[in-house]
Amino acid sequence: QAGHPSFDALIAADLRVEPRDDMPEEYRSTLIRQIAQHAHSEIIGMQPEGNWITRAPSLRRKAILIAKVQDEAGHGLYLYSAAETLGVDRAELLDKLHEGKQKYSSIFNYPTLTWADNGAIGWLVDGAAIMNQVPLCRCSYGPYSRAMIRVCKEESFHQRQGFEILWTLMRGTPEQQAMAQDAANRWWWPSLMMFGPPDSGQDASKGHTAQSMAWGIKRFSNDDLRQKFVDMTVPQAQRLGLTLPDPDLKWNEERGHWDFGPIDWDEFWRVLKGDGACNAERIAHRRRAHDEGAWVREAATAYAAKHDASRAAAQESAA
Amino acid sequence: QAGHPSFDALIAADLRVEPRDDMPEEYRSTLIRQIAQHAHSEIIGMQPEGNWITRAPSLRRKAILIAKVQDEAGHGLYLYSAAETLGVDRAELLDKLHEGKQKYSSIFNYPTLTWADNGAIGWLVDGAAIMNQVPLCRCSYGPYSRAMIRVCKEESFHQRQGFEILWTLMRGTPEQQAMAQDAANRWWWPSLMMFGPPDSGQDASKGHTAQSMAWGIKRFSNDDLRQKFVDMTVPQAQRLGLTLPDPDLKWNEERGHWDFGPIDWDEFWRVLKGDGACNAERIAHRRRAHDEGAWVREAATAYAAKHDASRAAAQESAA
Amino acid sequence: GDALTARYLLQLADDALIYAQRLGEWVANAPQIEEDMALANVSLDLLGQARVLLTRAGELDGTGRTEDDLAYFRDEREFRNVHLVEQPLGDFADEMARMLVFAAYQAQLYAALVDSAEPTLAGVAAKAVKEVDYHRDHATQWVLRLGDGTSESHERMQAALTRVMPYVAELFADDPVSVAAADSGVGVLPSSLQEAAWRHVEATVEGATLTMPDEPRHRTRGGRDGIHSRPMGYLLAEMQHVARSHPGATW
C-alpha cells in the first residue's frame, strides 16, 4: 500500500484531516462506518421517544419532547452531511441501514414502557452518549469533529431535561416515584453497555480500539469512558433519590472510582444480533416511513428537475 | 298485466304468502327493497355501537355490547336469508349497498359521541325499530314475518339494556347524568324521523304506504307508529329523569296522546341525501371490510370447490 | 363577557392543540428527515399558540383551570375544534392539503386578530402571523411540487384535495361564539376570512397544475358545539391517558 505522508503528518501533529486531504482508505471506511452508525442512531433514536409525543402528560413536556426528537433528526442530518464529505451519500447509507448492513446503537432496541423512560433516556442514554461524544469533538476528521461540537451542545441540554423529568417524578406521587425507579432499573445496565465491550487490560487487542486511537478517531477506551460515566452518574442518582440496580456498586477509596458489578454481555450480544425487544420493529418502522415517502421524494426530484430545466432555458433565451 | 288470483286470495284472507306462491312482480320487488334495506340497516347499525366495544367502561357492559352487536349481525343474516327466498342473493344485495343503490336506515348516519349514546340507541333507536317491526311479524310474506318474530324478541331485550344503561347513568355522577341527557337530546328527534315522513291525513297519497298496506306489508301509517312511540317513550323518559328536547311536548287529554313539536324534515332529507355526519364513513367502512375480506371469501369458495370435488370423486370411486 | 371571550379563545386553542397533536404523529414517520423536522416545527408552533390561549381561557372563564386541566381533563363533547384538524393522518398529500387549507385560514385569522381587544389574543396573533406564514408557505411549496411533480404525485395530490373539501366550510362558518366575539371586538367573523384564504388556495392549486375539486356532497359541522367525528375519541384517549391515570400529579 502507498504511504500517506501528509495524512501521517496531520495525525502526528494532532491537526484536523479535511475532505480534500489525502487519507488511507481504511481511515475513510472506518470513519464512514462510524459516522453512519452514529447518524443512524440519531434517526432510529427518534422512535422510542417519538412514541410518547402523543401521550406526554403535560403540554410543556409535549413541547419539550417534540423539540428533542426534532433535534435528533437535526443531528442525523449533520452527521449524514459529515459522512457525505467522505464520498458516500445519504440515500445509500439509509439503504444500508434498512437492509441491516449498517448498525445503529443497540440501546434503541429497548422499549420505552412508561413516561418515565423519557426521563431515563435523557439522563442515562444521552448522558452515556455525551460521554462517548465529547472526545469526538477533538476527532482527527474535521467535518466529524465540527458536527460533534454542535451535537454535544444540544445533547447536554437533553440530558438535563431527562434529569428534570425524573426529578419531578421523584418529587411526585408514590406511583410517579415507582415509575421513575422502574425506568432507572431497566435503563441502567443497557446504558453501561453503550460504551461497548471491554477493550482495556487483557481485552486491549480486541476490536478496533487500538487503530482508532492511533488515528485520533478514538481518544479513550470503552472501559475508561464507562468508568467516567458511572462516576458521574452515581452521585446524580443519589441526588434524584434513585437506587441503581447493582448491589455491587460501591465507592472504592483506593481507586478513586465507583466499583460496579459484572455486565451481562450475553444480553448485549443477543440484542446486538437481533433478538432484542425492538430490533425488528425499529427497522420495520424506518423502512415503512421511507417506502411510504418514496413517491414524495420522487415528486420533489421531478419538480426540481423540471424547474431547473425551465430556469436554464429562460437564462439561455435571455442570453 | 296478468292477474294473481291465488295471491289475491291469500292477501284477502290475511294468510301468509310463501316463496313458492305466485306473486305480483311489484310485490316481490317491494319486499326485496324493504327486506334488503332492513338487513343493510342491521349490518350498518353494527358500526355506531361497534365503535364502543373497545372503550366500554366496565367488563360487564363490554360483554353486553359485544353480544348486542353480534345479534345485529345475526339479524342481518336472517333478513338476507328472507330476501334470498325472493330470488336475489346476499352478495348482490351487499354490492347494491356498497354502491349506494340500496339504502339503510338514516339513523345510523348520526355519530355515537359518548358512552351514553349506546344507551340512547338501545332505548330510542331500538325502541322505534321495535315499534316499526312488531307489525311486520304479521307481514303477509311468510319468511319476512318469521324473521321479524325472531328479530323482535332480541330487539326488545336490547331496548331494555339501553334503558338500563341510561338508568345507571342517571343514578351516577353529575357528569354521567349530563352525558345521558346530552345523548337523549341528540337522539330524540332522529328517532322520531325513523318512522319516515308524514303519510296520513293530507299526506296519505304520498309514498308507498297505501300500496304496502293493501298488500299487508305495512299495517299502520308512519304517523300512527310515531305517535305510539312518543306515547310509550315519554313516560319512560320521566322514569329515567330525562328531559326530552321538545318544548311542545305535552299531554293532550282530548286526544289521549302526547302532542309533540314539528320535526325538522329538512334535516331528514339532507341526511338521507348523503350530507349527514357519518354517511360517507359508514359506507367506506363497510366497503373496506368487504374488500379486505374478498381474498378470504374467495379462498373459502376455492377450498369448498376442491373438497366437494374430491368428496364427489371419492363417492364415485366407492360406488 | 369574559365567559364568551374564554369560549372564543378555547375554539382557537382547540384547533391549534388538536392539529399539533396530529402533526406530532408525523414525527419519525415523514418522507424525509427534513420533513420530520418541518412538521415538528409546525406542531410546536401550534402547540405554543394553544398553550397561551388555553391558559388565558382558563383565567377568563373563572374556573382557574390551567392549560393542562383544559387539554387533559375535558371530555370530547367539550372540545371546540373543527373536524378538519382531528382527522387521522392520511398520506403526505392529505397532510399538505390540510395544512394548506388550515394555514390559509389561520393566516387571515391572525392577521385580523392582531387588533383584538383581548390583549393576550392580540399578542398570540402578532407572533403567530409569522409562524403561520411559514406553515402556509411550506404547504404551498409541497402542493406545487406534488401537483407538478410525477404523475403519481399529481394524482395523489388531486385526490387529497378532493378528500379535504368536506372539511373546509366548517372553518369559515359563523358560529354564534365567533359572531359575538367579533361584535365585541375580540374576534373576527370566520366568513370574512374566506375570500382571501381561498384565493391563496386556488392560486396554489392552479400553480400546481391541479384543478379545484367540485363542491363536496357532504360538509362537516358541529365541531364548535363539541360534535366530533369518530377519530376524535381515540385521539383524546391517547392524548389524555397518562395524565388521567395520575389525577393530581405534576409532571
Added chain:
Amino acid sequence: GDALTARYLLQLADDALIYAQRLGEWVANAPQIEEDMALANVSLDLLGQARVLLTRAGELDGTGRTEDDLAYFRDEREFRNVHLVEQPLGDFADEMARMLVFAAYQAQLYAALVDSAEPTLAGVAAKAVKEVDYHRDHATQWVLRLGDGTSESHERMQAALTRVMPYVAELFADDPVSVAAADSGVGVLPSSLQEAAWRHVEATVEGATLTMPDEPRHRTRGGRDGIHSRPMGYLLAEMQHVARSHPGATW
C-alpha cells in the same frame, strides 16, 4: 400462598382479557358477517374467562379489587399477558395464525387446570375447555381453507405463520409464577403444554399444505413481568379512557 395464586390467575386473566379486547376490534370488520359473529363469540368467551379470573384474583390478593378495578385501573407495567395477544390486528390470516396458536395453548392449559387446587380456576377450566375447543376448531378450519384455498390465500397464510412465530415461545416459557403455581397444585407448567399444543399446530399446518416456518431470530419475552410491546400502551389508553375519565363511577 394466596398472593401467588392471585398472581397466577392474573396472568391467565390478562391473556384472555387482552385477546378479547383485540378480537373485539374485528367486530364489524370481518371478511363476512358469519365471521363477525364467530369472532365476537370467541371474544365473549375469553372475556367471560377473564372476568371470573380477575374477580377471584382481586379476592385472593387481599386488595379487594373488582374485575373492573383490575381491568381499568392497572397500568401497563402491571399487566401480565404475553405479547402475542396484545399485537394489533393484522390481516385475517394473521388472526387465524394467532388464534390457532393461542387456542392450541389454551386447550392444553385448561385441560390440565380442570384439576386445579383452586376451585374457581377449576370451574373456569371446566367451562373453558369446551369453549376453547371451538376456538381451536374455528382457527383450524380457517387455516385449512386459507392454506389450501387460492394461491393468494396460501401465500398470506404462510406469511402469517412466519409472523406469529416470534410470539410462540413466550406462551410455553416457565415463568417463576407458573412454576410456583404448578408446585402448589394450582397451576400447570407452561412447558408441559407445548408438545401437545404444537402437535395440533403442526398437523394443521401440514393438512393445510403449508410448511412450518423456520425458528424465528427474535422471541418475545417479559410479558409476565409487565414488559410489553409498543402497541400495548395504545390498547390500554383506548380500553381504559372512559373508565379513567370518571373515577369512582358505576356503569
